[in-house]
Amino acid sequence: MPTISDMVEKYILNIVKNSKEGIIHIQRTNLSEKFSCVPSQINYVIKTRFTIERGFLVESKRGEGGFLKIIKIPVIQTKIYLDRINEGTANYIGSEQTKNFLNRLVEEKILNEREKNLIWQLLKDESLPCNKEEKGYQRGKMLKNLIGYIANEEEKSDLSSL
Amino acid sequence: MPTISDMVEKYILNIVKNSKEGIIHIQRTNLSEKFSCVPSQINYVIKTRFTIERGFLVESKRGEGGFLKIIKIPVIQTKIYLDRINEGTANYIGSEQTKNFLNRLVEEKILNEREKNLIWQLLKDESLPCNKEEKGYQRGKMLKNLIGYIANEEEKSDLSSL
DNA sequence: CTATCTCTGACTATATTTGACCATATAAAT
DNA sequence: ATTTATATGGTCAAATATAGTCAGAGATAG
Numbered sequence: 001m002p003t004i005s006d007m008v009e010k011y012i013l014n015i016v017k018n019s020k021e022g023i024i025h026i027q028r029t030n031l032s033e034k035f036s037c038v039p040s041q042i043n044y045v046i047k048t049r050f051t052i053e054r055g056f057l058v059e060s061k062r063g064e065g066g067f068l069k070i071i072k073i074p075v076i077q078t079k080i081y082l083d084r085i086n087e088g089t090a091n092y093i094g095s096e097q098t099k100n101f102l103n104r105l106v107e108e109k110i111l112n113e114r115e116k117n118l119i120w121q122l123l124k125d126e127s128l129p130c131n132k133e134e135k136g137y138q139r140g141k142m143l144k145n146l147i148g149y150i151a152n153e154e155e156k157s158d159l160s161s162l
Numbered sequence: 163m164p165t166i167s168d169m170v171e172k173y174i175l176n177i178v179k180n181s182k183e184g185i186i187h188i189q190r191t192n193l194s195e196k197f198s199c200v201p202s203q204i205n206y207v208i209k210t211r212f213t214i215e216r217g218f219l220v221e222s223k224r225g226e227g228g229f230l231k232i233i234k235i236p237v238i239q240t241k242i243y244l245d246r247i248n249e250g251t252a253n254y255i256g257s258e259q260t261k262n263f264l265n266r267l268v269e270e271k272i273l274n275e276r277e278k279n280l281i282w283q284l285l286k287d288e289s290l291p292c293n294k295e296e297k298g299y300q301r302g303k304m305l306k307n308l309i310g311y312i313a314n315e316e317e318k319s320d321l322s323s324l
Numbered sequence: 325c326t327a328t329c330t331c332t333g334a335c336t337a338t339a340t341t342t343g344a345c346c347a348t349a350t351a352a353a354t
Numbered sequence: 355a356t357t358t359a360t361a362t363g364g365t366c367a368a369a370t371a372t373a374g375t376c377a378g379a380g381a382t383a384g
Contacts, residue, residue: 003329003381005329027373037331037332038333039374040331040332040375041331042373044330061338062337062340062372062374063337063339063370063373064339064372065164065168066371066373067163114277115277117311118273118281118312119284121304121307121310122284122307126303127300129299134292138289138300141288141290141291142289142290144289145283145284145288145289148283165340166341167339167341191361199342200342201362201363201364202342202343202363202364202365203340203342206341210339222362222363224350224362225349225351225360225361225362226350226360226362
């Protein structure tokens with residue numbers, strides 16, 4: 001008994017599969033009309049099915065000429081890290097923990113020194129203007145996206161093409 | 163699904179690219195006629211796409227013989243550019259502005275594509291779990307630290323040695 | 325019967341397009 | 355020289371076209 005969401009998911013997956021680069025542009029309103037549902041249901045499908053964990057990045061633009069851009073990124077190596085970080089993400093990630101983690105990524109040759117240092121500039125305490133509790137929470141979010149990206153890397157989220 | 167604005171942008175970019183010095187003169191009315199839009203839409207394109215973050219300066223003259231002068235800022239010295247951007251760095255930095263800035267750093271060969279993408283994962287809206295106002299403020303802090311690091315990269319703040 | 329998943333709609337956010345009105349430079353008329 | 359006419363470009367707010375969020379209602383699985 002597939003739900004509407006299931007069908008929308010399938011529909012999108014199919015378009016992605018038939019695309020050359022694994023990158024497609026669709027319109028929210030268009031899709032919602034095709035499936036006779038409210039537009040926000042498309043957001044629901046995106047949020048529950050086209051996640052970084054499943055190997056998708058989604059970008060969008062509003063207004064005239066607006067769209068949803070769905071990017072399929074092939075899964076490679078480091079899924080372990082993604083899982084690991086996801087667990088840790090629950091509560092709090094301290095700066096010490098962050099340093100260790102980044103250094104570990106360097107050891108594993110997932111990042112090089114410069115990349116690590118650049119990233120550190122964004123994650124260190126001084127760069128997060130909020131209280132300790134929030135810093136940890138923010139690091140969680142940021143690292144999750146970072147790792148998600150790395151784990152599925154393939155130069156595909158080219159933000160210059162927006 | 164390119165909009166008129168997208169096409170106007172592309173058109174201008176192309177003229178700039180084919181110019182010898184990266185400096186061109188165009189006429190607002192002329193352009194608006196070519197694309198069948200109101201003249202003020204040209205201003206809109208200029209204001210949203212030919213920004214300093216993307217490496218452009220725009221000057222103009224009114225009246226008889228009026229024009230828009232679009233200047234592609236040539237690749238300049240790293241440090242000067244960073245300082246200049248850093249000064250302009252207000253309290254609030256939006257995600258669009260951030261993208262433009264990062265892309266510009268790639269153009270300047272200060273970052274490579276991968277570094278840009280890694281950094282973007284930490285600065286994009288979805289990675290900052292707070293309200294819009296705070297997102298902007300946080301980006302400001304983070305970017306300032308990033309720029310500071312890059313500008314002084316010789317004396318490495320190597321966190322593995324911390 | 326309860327927890328979770330799905331669906332809906334009101335409200336919000338953002339990008340583009342348009343037009344009325346404003347500002348300035350040059351040319352022409354006095 | 356000064357004034358007036360003409361030819362540009364600039365600003366801003368409203369209209370339009372998308373997409374996003376969130377809380378609550380409804381459906382379904384255990």
